[in-house]
């Protein structure tokens with residue numbers, strides 16, 4: 001790799017980068033042995049002595065050879081080019097994925113990584129590094145908004161997706177106060193995806209990268225067909241705040257201590273209840289213009305009847321699918337040239353109560369940003385070659401809240417809403433040194449965290465370790 005010629009190197013040049021690289025070289029020898037233990041640790045905190053509930057264990061015994069994975073949806077005859085697609089064309093496809101994912105999961109004690117005596121789900125390393133937002137000990141949940149790349153590296157400095165706080169659509173505002181609810185989530189890859197992750201992060205905990213014809217890559221990329229990813233998103237809102245949360249799960253999470261309806265601490269953690277609100281799905285399908293198909297399930301407990309509780313899965317409703325960004329639609333093109341969307345297919349359900357769409361009705365989930373969409377945000381999954389820092393708009397593409405995101409037709413929006421496919425560089429040849437991560441934003445977080453670890457003086461963590469909770473109330477969930 002020829003670091004000195006990189007465009008981003010010049011852009012971010014000056015004190016930060018010089019400092020970052022120098023400190024990383026100086027620190028290399030003494031910290032080398034620590035990488036594996038930090039990469040694969042279970043959580044940033046530890047259970048208090050009186051804890052009797054579940055304790056999260058990182059699933060990282062990644063398959064050593066590429067497995068075969070059952071993927072019945074790949075046999076479905078769906079069209080990725082139909083200009084007027086219907087939800088009925090896609091319903092069976094999404095149901096096949098749900099059937100695969102829900103096997104062995106009742107949400108009682110958390111997400112089971114073992115199904116039928118075999119490891120079915122694997123976690124991403126390095127997500128228990130940052131004490132502010134990193135994995136908590138009960139279910140391995142991370143503070144969702146904060147796991148944004150920019151947030152990890154800019155921490156409390158107000159850049160990027162921000163503070164880790166979020167307003168939930170549909171929540172009641174009381175007495176002029178608009179309460180903020182945190183989202184705590186955990187993502188898992190099936191054995192096909194787990195194989196890729198184990199290639200990118202071998203047991204040393206150091207990312208495995210290489211360069212070929214002047215381009216930088218991570219080993220194991222792209223994810224093979226058969227890859228399935230699921231992400232379980234939980235909110236601190238209750239059914240009193242958000243009526244359709246009736247009958248949702250109650251998991252414990254060592255989340256941030258809440259100071260007021262709108263304020264949370266950064267480092268102090270406290271065990272509290274969180275409730276399932278959204279389940280995200282993503283699969284590799286080589287027929288897709290982006291190689292990926294995304295779907296999201298919204299929890300809907302409106303009609304929940306405690307005398308007939310049924311299964312949580314019955315109350316998780318698909319909102320649609322998205323397999324591309326619709327680059328011929330606003331704001332990728334001018335409003336006057338905009339074609340109807342055909343790479344997002346929305347399910348015809350009444351979603352007004354608990355859902356907002358993404359940008360111009362592209363797909364987004366209940367607690368996602370409404371000026372983005374699944375595919376536009378995810379195709380920005382890149383990492384600066386280690387040990388360079390991951391700075392959105394500097395060394396890697398900006399994926400959260402850039403100026404005028406979704407608001408006007410401009411270059412940034414037409415890049416953000418284009419159809420990217422691995423192994424291309426980000427559209428319009430920006431960030432040419434950045435490593436493409438085939439739309440895995442968790443891997444992007446892992447790389448970002450690793451680089452933060454390698455540059456401890458350039459960007460010190462706001463909370464090196466989450467403060468352990470004392471006198472936690474223990475529970476079974």
Ligand code: HEC
Pocket residue numbers: 142143144145147148149185186187188229230231280281282294295296363364365368369372373374375377378399400439440441442443445
């Ligand atoms: C504005 C950005 C953004 C949007 C919009 C978004 N995501 Fe993500 N997503 C992330 C980030 C950041 C992560 C990684 C950190 C984490 O898991 O908390 C992630 C993680 C995931 C994962 C786990 C695998 C991975 O790539 O790391 C899945 C699956 C996923 N998202 C699906 C979806 C789906 C489905 C939608 C749309 C309904 C969606 N996402 C919308 C930012 C976004």
